[in-house]
Amino acid sequence: MKVVITGGTGFIGQRLARRIGELGALTGPSGEPETVEEIVLFDHHRPAAPIEAPGLRVVQGDIAQREQVSQLIDRDDVSVFHLASVVSGAGEQDFDLALRVNLKGGRNLLEACRARQGAPRLVFASSIAVFGGSAMPAAVGDTTKQTPQTTYGTTKAILELLINDYSRKGFLDGRSARLPTIIIRPGRPNAAASSFASGLFREPLNGIDVTLPVAPETAMPVLGYRAAVENLIKLHELPGEALGDDCAVGLPSLPVTVADMLAALPRAAGPRRLGTITIEPDPFIERICAGWPRRTEDGRARALGLTSESDLEQIVSDYIEDYLAEAEED
Amino acid sequence: MKVVITGGTGFIGQRLARRIGELGALTGPSGEPETVEEIVLFDHHRPAAPIEAPGLRVVQGDIAQREQVSQLIDRDDVSVFHLASVVSGAGEQDFDLALRVNLKGGRNLLEACRARQGAPRLVFASSIAVFGGSAMPAAVGDTTKQTPQTTYGTTKAILELLINDYSRKGFLDGRSARLPTIIIRPGRPNAAASSFASGLFREPLNGIDVTLPVAPETAMPVLGYRAAVENLIKLHELPGEALGDDCAVGLPSLPVTVADMLAALPRAAGPRRLGTITIEPDPFIERICAGWPRRTEDGRARALGLTSESDLEQIVSDYIEDYLAEAEED
Numbered sequence: 001m002k003v004v005i006t007g008g009t010g011f012i013g014q015r016l017a018r019r020i021g022e023l024g025a026l027t028g029p030s031g032e033p034e035t036v037e038e039i040v041l042f043d044h045h046r047p048a049a050p051i052e053a054p055g056l057r058v059v060q061g062d063i064a065q066r067e068q069v070s071q072l073i074d075r076d077d078v079s080v081f082h083l084a085s086v087v088s089g090a091g092e093q094d095f096d097l098a099l100r101v102n103l104k105g106g107r108n109l110l111e112a113c114r115a116r117q118g119a120p121r122l123v124f125a126s127s128i129a130v131f132g133g134s135a136m137p138a139a140v141g142d143t144t145k146q147t148p149q150t151t152y153g154t155t156k157a158i159l160e161l162l163i164n165d166y167s168r169k170g171f172l173d174g175r176s177a178r179l180p181t182i183i184i185r186p187g188r189p190n191a192a193a194s195s196f197a198s199g200l201f202r203e204p205l206n207g208i209d210v211t212l213p214v215a216p217e218t219a220m221p222v223l224g225y226r227a228a229v230e231n232l233i234k235l236h237e238l239p240g241e242a243l244g245d246d247c248a249v250g251l252p253s254l255p256v257t258v259a260d261m262l263a264a265l266p267r268a269a270g271p272r273r274l275g276t277i278t279i280e281p282d283p284f285i286e287r288i289c290a291g292w293p294r295r296t297e298d299g300r301a302r303a304l305g306l307t308s309e310s311d312l313e314q315i316v317s318d319y320i321e322d323y324l325a326e327a328e329e330d
Numbered sequence: 331m332k333v334v335i336t337g338g339t340g341f342i343g344q345r346l347a348r349r350i351g352e353l354g355a356l357t358g359p360s361g362e363p364e365t366v367e368e369i370v371l372f373d374h375h376r377p378a379a380p381i382e383a384p385g386l387r388v389v390q391g392d393i394a395q396r397e398q399v400s401q402l403i404d405r406d407d408v409s410v411f412h413l414a415s416v417v418s419g420a421g422e423q424d425f426d427l428a429l430r431v432n433l434k435g436g437r438n439l440l441e442a443c444r445a446r447q448g449a450p451r452l453v454f455a456s457s458i459a460v461f462g463g464s465a466m467p468a469a470v471g472d473t474t475k476q477t478p479q480t481t482y483g484t485t486k487a488i489l490e491l492l493i494n495d496y497s498r499k500g501f502l503d504g505r506s507a508r509l510p511t512i513i514i515r516p517g518r519p520n521a522a523a524s525s526f527a528s529g530l531f532r533e534p535l536n537g538i539d540v541t542l543p544v545a546p547e548t549a550m551p552v553l554g555y556r557a558a559v560e561n562l563i564k565l566h567e568l569p570g571e572a573l574g575d576d577c578a579v580g581l582p583s584l585p586v587t588v589a590d591m592l593a594a595l596p597r598a599a600g601p602r603r604l605g606t607i608t609i610e611p612d613p614f615i616e617r618i619c620a621g622w623p624r625r626t627e628d629g630r631a632r633a634l635g636l637t638s639e640s641d642l643e644q645i646v647s648d649y650i651e652d653y654l655a656e657a658e659e660d
Contacts, residue, residue: 095499132575132576134574142475145473145474146476148494151495158488161478162488164478164484165481171425236585
């Protein structure tokens with residue numbers, strides 16, 4: 001079978017591709033395990049470093065171009081992981097781009113799946129940004145009203161609705177995974193308001209000083225990238241019936257505060273010499289964080305077999321193993 | 331100012347136009363009352379009977395044609411009531427048509443408003459069909475998760491989301507009204523599963539026998555057409571700030587059963603000779619009705635000044651006054 005990962009050259013996309021490559025097989029549209037013959041990373045961006053692996057291919061393109069997307073979904077034994085998205089900050093700056101990529105691009109993908117025989121499986125990376133507004137409870141879950149306060153969150157909520165309806169009609173076999181803040185992203189800080197949640201660990205672990213724009217009591221639900229990738233694959237493997245009439249599931253998460261993160265870092269880092277952390281609250285970032293849910297209700301996700309790391313220390317240890325241990329061995 | 335009513339040649343659209351004509355003025359984009367100079371009923375359908383009134387015009391067209399819609403919204407002092415929609419049953423039969431009219435058409439309208447100066451007011455007729463599914467509570471309201479089980483309901487939920495976001499961005503000044511089953515529709519039965527809720531009253535009042543496809547204990551929230559029209563206008567007149575960060579409001583409704591309706595009819599009809607009512611449950615219709623919410627939480631709507639009729643008898647009396655009294659005087 002073929003696996004298409006949109007937004008595939010990003011951090012999560014590349015890890016997902018590697019993990020699927022290790023597994024070697026996924027459940028195909030027949031419901032039986034099928035050998036993964038090719039993995040295509042479809043992305044607007046050219047990868048920073050060349051990505052090479054047997055059966056893996058990068059296709060650069062524009063998801064808003066219907067023809068390009070239907071050429072991508074060119075066989076019936078196909079599965080799609082849809083990660084491509086204009087992100088939160090960029091969506092606030094360019095409304096039309098967010099609707100073009102997230103909404104039109106998303107529909108192109110759903111239509112391309114619908115055009116195949118046998119209702120291909122599609123896993124969509126949604127986001128807890130679908131939640132927001134003055135009526136939002138502190139804990140959000142699969143039965144919480146979605147009142148997003150960003151164009152990004154709006155397009156994610158719309159695609160959850162469309163994927164539910166395309167699945168109900170039997171056009172495809174969809175499932176949406178609502179991602180909390182995923183940590184610890186390697187590389188450099190980005191423009192996301194949540195960037196500090198990775199930087200808080202990453203920079204000190206790399207011996208770099210970091211300034212935190214939020215107070216220690218700032219709360220948010222987080223998940224490690226390893227569990228995020230495993231959950232996307234587990235969701236893919238579940239039979240559609242397990243999801244009932246709402247195939248959008250909030251992933252499990254750890255409800256933590258910045259203070260919890262600050263405490264976990266030295267515990268997990270061991271004898272490493274860490275960069276120093278200075279707290280300088282930035283009212284702009286703090287106002288955005290105040291609009292986030294504090295935690296997620298993840299009972300349904302856990303009952304479906306989805307998981308989180310056990311604690312923050314495990315997430316930090318995983319990052320050290322994946323991104324620092326090798327470098328230190330050199 | 332100009333008022334555009336999409337789907338305007340329908341039952342509610344025509345009553346709304348007449349009521350706005352009587353009022354003579356609405357709040358314009360300036361926030362001040364402005365004289366209504368022209369009312370345009372935009373519709374795909376040609377009206378069954380000619381509609382004539384000073385300042386009133388029917389424009390036949392296709393809402394999915396972007397150019398036609400932008401020509402319609404051709405001045406800045408404009409308000410829009412967006413009623414046009416492929417309805418529930420038709421949407422299940424033709425998915426592509428539902429998305430074309432409800433989603434593409436809706437976006438065309440939002441973009442046409444965005445292109446004007448001063449963020450025109452737009453009132454969208456949404457529906458309680460946004461609710462459904464196994465996790466739906468018996469009473470649905472403004473904080474209930476929307477998990478529609480029809481393509482119609484899906485497109486209504488999506489447009490609520492888009493109108494919230496266009497409003498948040500200041501592109502227009504939107505408000506969505508979630509309509510329950512509106513009774514008593516004049517004319518002939520239609521293909522809607524809820525058609526019996528009007529026919530139950532209308533046929534007997536017109537001396538026609540009627541067969542009901544549902545059991546007396548069948549429950550649903552209803553609203554009279556007079557209150558529906560008044561509420562659409564009241565929502566238009568409210569300042570946007572009154573709606574906060576979720577400008578979609580479930581209209582007030584009466585939670586009734588078919589037994590309640592059967593009891594109200596003779597009480598309100600007085601000495602009229604009524605057609606007989608036979609109950610012959612239709613499993614297909616009953617299954618659809620079982621998926622409807624039993625009632626709505628309408629506290630927010632009532633706090634905003636929106637209203638329902640006092641009881642079913644009032645709705646029946648209004649229908650007699652509006653559609654039977656005149657005929658009987660002849």
